[in-house]
Structures are given as structure tokens and as C-alpha cells.
Amino acid sequence: MTDAEREQNPDTPHYDRPTGGWGSLISVARHLGEDKPRAGVLETLMKQNKPKGHMCTSCAWAKPASPHLAEFCENGAKATIWDHTLLRCGPDQLARHTVSELRMWRDYDLEMLGRLTHPMRFDAATDRYVETTWEEAFRAIGASLRKLDPKSTVFYASGRASLETSYMWALYARLYGHNNLPDSSNMCHETTSVALKQKIGSPVGTCILEDFESCDMILFFGQNTGTNSPRLLHPLQEAVKRGCKVVTFNPVRERGLIEFANPQSPTEMITGRGTKISDLYLQVKPGGDIAAIAGMIKHLLHLEEDRGGVIDHAFVAEHCHGFDDFTAWARALGWQEIEEVSGLTRADLIEVAEMYARSERVIGIYGMGLTQHVHGSDSIGMLVNLLLMRGNMGREGAGICPVRGHSNVQGQRTVGIADKPELVPLDKLAEMFDFEPPRDRGTTTVDVVQGVLDGSIKAFLSLGGNFARAIPDQDRADPAWSKLELNVQIATRLNRSHTLVGDNTWLLPCLVRGEEDVQATGPQAVTMEDSLSHIHGSIGRRRPASPHLLSEPAIVAGLAKATLDPNPKVRWDDWVGDYGLVRDLIAETYPDQFHDFNDRMFQPGGFYRGNSARDRDWKTETGKAEFTTPQGASAxxxxxxxxxxxxxxxxxxxxxxxxxxxxxxxxxxLDTDRMVVLMAPAEIAGAGLSEGQTVTLVSTYDDGMERRLGGLRIIAYDLPMGCVAAYYPEANALVPLELHDLASKTPAYKGAPVRLEPEA
Incomplete structure (x- = not known):
């Protein structure tokens, strides 16, 4: 492929300026005007992601020990502005609309009603939410839970809840009697937790922020940095400026990995010129990453045979298992299949392999483009294979780096929100709190939806999030939510999940992270874990949006006290009065990672909880890092x-x-509504369609279910042949519940089969 062929198709929509720069500043200014934030939001932003400030509720990217003047990005600013709006959604506002009416609204319009202000319950007689008291809510919810089999209930957690809240939520579930603790990781990076645990013995990535100062190559797979984790662009830009090579594999040409202008650089703002990020940007077909990496590995094996010195044989011999079986598979895989599945040329993959062979320290970064496939675990395994071949695991400037979405989704797993009992020190919990924790496996997101559909799930408690909107097969699942015997939603704004109601539905409003949380011992702080396994303290300072709001820990404690029999070792009131006591419990439960928790929580840059694989201590079945053979060339x-x-x-x-x-x-x-479908121009022409035409997407998954999404306008876009793109969560209705990663049950949001039907 020539350089010209790798460039953006000029006849399709694209952003021709750098990520960051004036575009980001103008976008933030626009949202400051449109979203009606409260006074003080700029002060909040200037302390965001800094020691003794509040940690952003958007992405989970690392916070440097020496922060920039502004340590927030465009989307982090939007999240904070959104949290601190002047708009209010109280009982008077909700009295104007039936829930049936609200169910027809767009996601945006629901949230634009503003911050929830009072606890409310659904009144079936009027089809409206009505005001209630916290006492009534806790008493009624607790009474309902006492009547149910704990195994028929689910305690879901959004990735924004703090470590303190998450620990209490998980303990509440186990004291009640179940491990049904799915979280948002089930829908995005659970594949990482399963695959990395199997292959390197650690369920999280091995890199830390300092690795970006010494790496000389970075490989990106399926990660949209410019939108989903823009603060990563700072260390990435610095790495590129000192000579680090960057190669990106992604079906969509995402601007953040093409060019970046630092909004805090006067020179770049004045000149309008940014830094070129990717040396090569290869538009791999969806699910084609296994084949692309296999092509690189085939050439590395050829180079080793031809001249030697490419494979780190000493590392492989000492630290790895399964090398010979894997390389036999890679040698046998033909180039024709590799090119067909990946959509890339042999020459391109050889070029990347040559760059990799010349590089001493390499980081592999990936996002959900790698994980959300039927064989997503195999895709991660292939990236691990590639890194292991040259010893790029467990040393400075090298390693594997999954980029998480929600700000504490990784941390929730760390402190016990897990459906797999083997991931939690249950014996320790039994000793600490004098009870027998449940030992059976809990539910994943896919299991929950199946349980809601078949009626085996009777109650659903949601600690934040918009679960019903985020799941696959949402049109199939929507009617079933009304059949639940109990539905409890802890939230800050109204969303679609709150409109899928049954007779016993409760809406419990909580503080946001940037708001002051005052309890019996005074203002409280909370903590969270970033993508690079560092723990950060966070303090909110803004006045709460309503005097009727409670903190998440207070809500969890209120529910638990109403549900459970008293236990002298379970001191809910004390813990709510002083979150430091909860951190002491976390330290007692996980002493190797959280010792001296309260003393270290405001350490600049966060404190590192450690990673066995980074130390080359492989906690796998063989005691070594595993080379694994994929089930095929496509994911x-x-x-x-x-x-x-x-x-x-x-x-x-x-x-x-x-x-x-x-x-x-x-x-x-793109500046359009969200009901669009993107296709390559040649694909549009080949299908006998035209740009601007309205079509229906129809699932071709063969399970007897009909899945359709209509009213989509075709936009010609620079995409590989054989794929189309549409917005999440609107297009989730086309992703079958049964189509998920085989190892983790992460839904295949990046790989569902569809056809197009023209509309009249």
C-alpha cells in the first residue's frame, strides 16, 4: 500500500485539524454556554486530577505526579460541566410527564432535565415518579429484599463509584447472600481481566506512566484516544517528539492518533500546527487484529531464521510456556488468509514487523476494538504473544496497556466487585465480618439480561449507570424490565433505564464526585484506581445540588441496614461517618496492595498497588507467561x-x-443526528445504494429473533470494505445477547453481522 493509499479519503467527511488545539477549547466553551453549569465550575476544573483536587468522573487515564496547568481534557471538562449543571429534575419537573412519555424521549433530552434532587418512587396509578423520603425508600426496599431469594437479585455497579463505595457494595451483596455483582467492565474490558489473568497471571495491564518516557515503539489496537482518553495524548506527544515510533491498527481513522496540538502550548496554538502521532495508520478490518499480528509474527520468525537476534530466546526459555506450539501455528497460517481477514497487505505488515524488530522497548495499547468480539480473548493473546517474543513484558518502557473507560472500573474489581468468587479473599472477609460468604459464581451482564428475560432475576439494584441502555439486544430486553419485583436505581440524572419501570421501582439520587460530602466526622474524601493501577484520593468542594442528596456510601449503608440483620462487626453508621474506616478495611483485606492506605491516598501521581507480571512473577497455571494459539485468524x-x-x-x-x-x-x-450509518463509498455503490438514502439495518444472526434498526441515513465514510458503523447505544439493538467473547461474555459490539434494507 502506498503512502497516498494510506491517507484519508478526501471525498469523505473528516476533521482536517489536529486533535486538541482551538477545536477543543471552542468545544468546552460551547458546552459552558449550552449546559448551564453552576458558578465555580472553572475552579473545579482547575483542580481536577490534581493532588487534593477531585478526580475526573470521565476516563480512567493516569494522573501525573507533576500535573499540567490544566490537567483535564475536552471530554473531562464536559463531564464536570454536566455534573455541575444548574438544571434540576425534581418532583415538580417529573410530575409534568408520565413515565410512558419519558420512555419515548432521546437519551440527551432525558439527561437535560438536570440533576435529580429528591428520592422518588414510581406510582403505577398515575404512571409518574413521586417524591418519597429516604426512610420510606430504605424501609420498603429492605422489606422487598428480605422476601426474595438472594440468588434472584443482582447488584450492578457503574464504573464511577469510588473504592470505598465499591467495597461496601460488594460486602453488602455477600452479607445478603450472593455474588451477583456485574459491573460496566462486563460490557467493555472483562475480556482483558480474563485473558490477561490466564496469559500473564495479572488481570490488568503491566505499564505505568513512566514507561512512556523510555519506550521506543507503541502499537495501538482499537483505541480512540482523542475522544476516550485525550490526556494520554500528552505523554504520547512527548514520546513521539523524542523519536518513539507509533503504529495504529483501527478500522476507523480516528483523528487523535493522527495529529495532536497541545492546547497548553502557546507555539502550537499560535501556529495551528500539531504533532504527527502515527507513523503508520492501518485500517484493519473489524476482527482482523489476530491476522494482522500473525502476519507480523510470521515475518519476525523469518527474520530470526534469516539473521538471528530477533527473538529473545533467553527470556522465552526462562519465562514462557507454549512457544513452539504457537510458532508452529503462525508458520502454517498462509499469507493469503492473513491479507483477506485483516484487510491489510503483506508489505504493510512486514514494514511494521521490521520496525518492531528494530525497537528495544515496545508498549502494546488497546481498547474495546480488540476486546468486543467473539474471540476477543484470542486477540489479546496474540498481542501478548507478540510482546513476549522480544521480552517486552515486565521491564521498563515496555508492556501491555489496556485503556479503561469509566474512571474507577478497574478499581471496583480490585476491591471485590466480582462475579467470580476465586477473585475475592472470601476467607479473609469471613474472618473479618463473622459470616460465611457465598462461594458460587455470580452473574455477568449477559447472565443478568438472560435472567431478566426468563424471569429468574427478580430484583435489580443499580449503583449508577444506565444498564438497560448499555446492554446488547436492548429492544428484546426492554419489555421484561417491568416484570421485576424490585428495581432500584442510584443516579445523578434521569436516563432510559429509569423509564423501564415495574410497580416497585425506586430512584435514589446521590452526590457527584465534585460535590462536598460532609459526614459525622467532617468533609470526606474518596479514592479510585486509574488504568495504570495507581490509587488517587479525591475531594469534592462544590455545594451539593440539593439538600436531599445522599452520598453513595450513605445510600449503600441505608439499604444494607434495612436489608440485613445486625452484625456487631459490620458498622455501617461508623463507616459512613468516616470513610477512612472503610479504607482501613480495604487495607486489612488487601494488605499487600493497600497497606498504609490513608497515609498514601494523596501521594502525587497516586500510589502504585503493584503488578506481579511487571515483576515477571507469572501467577499462571504453569508459573510462566503463556504463548497461546488462537482458534482462528478472525476474531x-x-x-x-x-x-x-x-x-x-x-x-x-x-x-x-x-x-x-x-x-x-x-x-x-460529522455534525448530524445520531441516526446514521457509515459506509465506504465503494461499498455504497456496490450495494446499489446512494449517500443520504434511508435504510434499515437488520441482524443476520441466526437464532430466530428479529432485530431491526430503521431510519438510518447513509453517510459515505472512510472505512474498510465489508463493514458499517453506527452509534452506540442506539445500535445495541442489533447486537445479539448470545454473540459475545467466549471466555468473558463481553458482548460483540464491534462485530455483529447485519444487512441493509432500503426504506421507501
Whole structure:
């Protein structure tokens, strides 16, 4: 492929300026005007992600020990502005609308009603939410839970809840009698937790922020840095400036990995010129990463045979298992299949392999483009294989780096929110709190939806999030939510999950992280874990949006006290009065990682909880890092037939997960509503369609279920052949519940088969 062929198709929409720069500043200014934030939001932003400040509720990227003047990004600013709006959604506002009416609203319009202000319950007689008291809510919810089999209940957690809240939530579930503790990781990075644990003995990535100061190559797979973790662009830009090579594999040309202008650099702001980020940007087909990496590895094996010195044989011999079986598979895989599945040329993959062979310290970064496939675990395994071959695991400037989404989704798993009992020190909990924890496996997100559909799940308690909107097969699941015997939603704003109600539905409003949390011993701080396994303290200083709000720990404690029999070792009131006592419990439960927790929580840059694989202590079945052989060259699990496309779901630049801040997808050059489908121009012509035409996407997954999403307008876009793209969560209705990673049950949001039907 020539350089010209690798460049953006000029006839398709695109953003022709650097990520960051004036575009980001103008976007933040626009949201400051449109979203009606409270006074003081700029002060909050200037302390965001800094020691003794509040930690952003958006992405989980690391916070440096020496922060920049502004240590927030465009989407982090949007999240904070969104949290601190002047708009209020109280009993008077909700009295104007039936829940049936609200169910028809767009996601954006629901949240634009503003911050929830009072605890409320659904009144079936009037089809409205009505005001209640905290005492009534806790008493009624507790009474309902006491009547149910604990195994029929689910305690879901969004990735924003703090470590303190998460520890209490998990303990509440186990004291009640179940491990049904799915969280947002089930829908994004659970594949990482399963695959890395199996292959290197650690469920999280091995890199720390300092590694970006000494790496000389970075490989990106399926990660949209410019929108989902823009603060990563700072260390990335510095790495590029000192000579680090960057190669990106992604079906969509995302501007953040093409060019970046630092908004805090006067020179770059004046000149308008940014830094070129990717030396090569290869638009791999969805699910084609296994084949692409296999092509690189084939050439590395050839180079080793030809000249030697490419494979780190000493590292492989001492630290690895399964090398010979894997390399036999890689040698046998033909180049024709590699090119067909990846959509890339042999020459391109050889070029990347040559760059890799010349590099001493390499980091592999990935996002959900790698994980959300039927064989997503195999994709991660292939990246691990590639890094292991040259000893790029467990040393400075090298390693594997999954980039998490929600700000504490990794930390929740660390302190016990897990459906797998083997991941939690249950014997320690039994000793600490004098009870017998449940030992059976709990539910994943997929299990929960199946349970809601078949009626085996009777109660659903949600600690934040918008679960019903984020799941696959949402149209199939929507009617079943009304059949629950209990539905409890802890939230800050109204969302679609709150409109899927049954007779016993409760809406419990909580503080946001930037708000002051005053308890019996005074103002409280909370903590969270970033993508690089560092723990940070966070203090909110803004006045709460309503005097009727409670903190998340206070809500968890109120529910637990109403549900459980008294236990002298379980001191809910004391813990709410002083969150430091909860941190003491975390330290007692996980002493190797959280010793001296209260003393270290405000350490600049966070304190590192450690990683065995980084120390080359491989906690696997063999005691070594595992080379693994994939089940095939494609991660899709389903080979598309004639007229069938692979659907990739996307987040826009004005979005964080299910939260829609607006309708501008600036970094893709799109300014449109969200009911669109993106296709390559040649693909449109080949299908006999035309740009601007309205179509329906229809799932071709063969399980007897009909899945359709209509009213989508075609936009010609620079994409590989054989795929289409549409926005998440709107397109989730086309992702079958049963189509998920085989090892982790992470839904295949990046690999569902669909066809197009023209509309009249």
C-alpha cells in the first residue's frame, strides 16, 4: 500500500485539524454556554486530577505526579460541566410527564432535565415518579429484599463509584447472600481481566506512566484516544517528539492518533500546527487484529531464521510456556488468509514487523476494538504473544496497556466487585465480618439480561449507570424490565433505564464526585484506581445540588441496614461517618496492595498497588507467561456472507458511554443526528445504494429473533470494505445477547453481522 493509499479519503467527511488545539477549547466553551453549569465550575476544573483536587468522573487515564496547568481534557471538562449543571429534575419537573412519555424521549433530552434532587418512587396509578423520603425508600426496599431469594437479585455497579463505595457494595451483596455483582467492565474490558489473568497471571495491564518516557515503539489496537482518553495524548506527544515510533491498527481513522496540538502550548496554538502521532495508520478490518499480528509474527520468525537476534530466546526459555506450539501455528497460517481477514497487505505488515524488530522497548495499547468480539480473548493473546517474543513484558518502557473507560472500573474489581468468587479473599472477609460468604459464581451482564428475560432475576439494584441502555439486544430486553419485583436505581440524572419501570421501582439520587460530602466526622474524601493501577484520593468542594442528596456510601449503608440483620462487626453508621474506616478495611483485606492506605491516598501521581507480571512473577497455571494459539485468524466468530456487513458501534466526540452531551462528532468531521450509518463509498455503490438514502439495518444472526434498526441515513465514510458503523447505544439493538467473547461474555459490539434494507 502506498503512502497516498494510506491517507484519508478526501471525498469523505473528516476533521482536517489536529486533535486538541482551538477545536477543543471552542468545544468546552460551547458546552459552558449550552449546559448551564453552576458558578465555580472553572475552579473545579482547575483542580481536577490534581493532588487534593477531585478526580475526573470521565476516563480512567493516569494522573501525573507533576500535573499540567490544566490537567483535564475536552471530554473531562464536559463531564464536570454536566455534573455541575444548574438544571434540576425534581418532583415538580417529573410530575409534568408520565413515565410512558419519558420512555419515548432521546437519551440527551432525558439527561437535560438536570440533576435529580429528591428520592422518588414510581406510582403505577398515575404512571409518574413521586417524591418519597429516604426512610420510606430504605424501609420498603429492605422489606422487598428480605422476601426474595438472594440468588434472584443482582447488584450492578457503574464504573464511577469510588473504592470505598465499591467495597461496601460488594460486602453488602455477600452479607445478603450472593455474588451477583456485574459491573460496566462486563460490557467493555472483562475480556482483558480474563485473558490477561490466564496469559500473564495479572488481570490488568503491566505499564505505568513512566514507561512512556523510555519506550521506543507503541502499537495501538482499537483505541480512540482523542475522544476516550485525550490526556494520554500528552505523554504520547512527548514520546513521539523524542523519536518513539507509533503504529495504529483501527478500522476507523480516528483523528487523535493522527495529529495532536497541545492546547497548553502557546507555539502550537499560535501556529495551528500539531504533532504527527502515527507513523503508520492501518485500517484493519473489524476482527482482523489476530491476522494482522500473525502476519507480523510470521515475518519476525523469518527474520530470526534469516539473521538471528530477533527473538529473545533467553527470556522465552526462562519465562514462557507454549512457544513452539504457537510458532508452529503462525508458520502454517498462509499469507493469503492473513491479507483477506485483516484487510491489510503483506508489505504493510512486514514494514511494521521490521520496525518492531528494530525497537528495544515496545508498549502494546488497546481498547474495546480488540476486546468486543467473539474471540476477543484470542486477540489479546496474540498481542501478548507478540510482546513476549522480544521480552517486552515486565521491564521498563515496555508492556501491555489496556485503556479503561469509566474512571474507577478497574478499581471496583480490585476491591471485590466480582462475579467470580476465586477473585475475592472470601476467607479473609469471613474472618473479618463473622459470616460465611457465598462461594458460587455470580452473574455477568449477559447472565443478568438472560435472567431478566426468563424471569429468574427478580430484583435489580443499580449503583449508577444506565444498564438497560448499555446492554446488547436492548429492544428484546426492554419489555421484561417491568416484570421485576424490585428495581432500584442510584443516579445523578434521569436516563432510559429509569423509564423501564415495574410497580416497585425506586430512584435514589446521590452526590457527584465534585460535590462536598460532609459526614459525622467532617468533609470526606474518596479514592479510585486509574488504568495504570495507581490509587488517587479525591475531594469534592462544590455545594451539593440539593439538600436531599445522599452520598453513595450513605445510600449503600441505608439499604444494607434495612436489608440485613445486625452484625456487631459490620458498622455501617461508623463507616459512613468516616470513610477512612472503610479504607482501613480495604487495607486489612488487601494488605499487600493497600497497606498504609490513608497515609498514601494523596501521594502525587497516586500510589502504585503493584503488578506481579511487571515483576515477571507469572501467577499462571504453569508459573510462566503463556504463548497461546488462537482458534482462528478472525476474531469475529461469524464469517459474513454475501450482502452481510460487520457492524462496528462507535461513541461520538460529544459522548461518554451512554451519556450524550450533544450531537457534534467533531473529530470525525460529522455534525448530524445520531441516526446514521457509515459506509465506504465503494461499498455504497456496490450495494446499489446512494449517500443520504434511508435504510434499515437488520441482524443476520441466526437464532430466530428479529432485530431491526430503521431510519438510518447513509453517510459515505472512510472505512474498510465489508463493514458499517453506527452509534452506540442506539445500535445495541442489533447486537445479539448470545454473540459475545467466549471466555468473558463481553458482548460483540464491534462485530455483529447485519444487512441493509432500503426504506421507501
Amino acid at each position: 469475529l466468530g461469524i464469517k459474513p456472507g454475501d450482502g452481510v456487513y460487520t457492524l462496528v458501534t462507535l461513541r461520538s466526540n460529544d459522548q461518554f458511554n451512554t451519556t450524550i452531551y450533544g450531537f457534534r462528532d467533531r473529530l470525525r468531521g
